[in-house]
Amino acid sequence: MTSKQPTARIRKSPEQVRSAVHQAVIDLLSAPDGAELTIPAIAQHAGVNHTSIYRRWGSREALLADVVTTRLERDSPLADTGTLRGDLTAWAEAGVASIRTPEGRLLVRAVALSMPSSADMQTERAQHFRRRLHSIERIRERATARGEHPPPLEQILDQLIAPLYLRAIFGIDPPATGYPELLVDRLLTSTGAPGTAR
């Protein structure tokens, strides 16, 4: 018999490699035993040669950034409800929902891990983070266009994003009910920066 079946594909196509590597990153991030998340480990888990990863992505941080960007773009529908409160609540609901899953929590960790880590890259890191906030910026722009007065980004950072990220990173479950509304309510009713309100 011819042992060679027609799809006896020895070598993965570039797209297969990309997909397998991405999945391996997610798997290893959510591995319970504290996986190492090194490039050789990712390669082995993906069934890919590690040189393929080195040559395509170059570094672990770049790979993580790619995975994170891909996932976030895929999972951020960005509802348009017609009001600032509605949009923010929808955003918060999506965030809370994703934080409830282990995979969502680990994705947030991956975002943080993909940040440039050296001291002199503080500004680059902030910019990298800004890009992650694209959807929030869109919500603010739409609100402004409608004549609403959205809180400054910093305040949204403190009161909406920070609680979600902290809980994701440290694995603290959000309250069972009403949490998105609670966060948005606090955000929209609280005092902004010193001097802006009151």
Place this chain on the structure above:
Amino acid sequence: MTSKQPTARIRKSPEQVRSAVHQAVIDLLSAPDGAELTIPAIAQHAGVNHTSIYRRWGSREALLADVVTTRLERDSPLADTGTLRGDLTAWAEAGVASIRTPEGRLLVRAVALSMPSSADMQTERAQHFRRRLHSIERIRERATARGEHPPPLEQILDQLIAPLYLRAIFGIDPPATGYPELLVDRLLTSTGAPGTAR
């Protein structure tokens, strides 16, 4: 003069090693050239043999946790101002101060994101977080004893702790002035959980 200085010691004492290593961690975190912060690098910069570090701390994560814990205990006297607002503001001021310097931010970041490479790293991180929550709990208890009604811990988590950690992890500078007061003000004037206030 006795040419033989009393400290003509070839070998550093355990306390000297500890101190030198801690300082080296701080130095390397703020090094401009994107320091690697590996154990050999730390050892070299501290003028200590790397085996001493491996044997005493065992892992890079444990060492970082030790450094950050030491720093926090040294810089967090836990003031007793007599009012809930005063205590919280003092706590926030210490927190803001510690993340205003690049080393402080990177230290917090390193601990928060340290991979659970060993299973006990999970508990290491949890313990670090517990410690921070502990001082908050003390503040709450004292307030309750005075007849005040402090916000629930979860709310303090969301509105006081979370913004500080987020900024530390992503390298976002806190507002130049009035930030501790702003955070505490938001915390004490906002609605708590659904049903607790209003």
Place this chain on the structure above:
DNA sequence: GCCCTTAAGCAAACATCTGTGCTTACGATG
């Protein structure tokens, strides 16, 4: 002042990560 425990220092083995030259399957293009 002597002894004894502790831990620093040294060297070498060991494991792991990172990078390079090369071959060749794969898919596209004509």
Place this chain on the structure above:
DNA sequence: CATCGTAAGCACAGATGTTTGCTTAAGGGC
């Protein structure tokens, strides 16, 4: 169907991080 460029896989080498056995200085207790 033939050819070509791309990138996956392989093998190996170099660098870096981790661990172990041993020796011995340092400091404390008797």
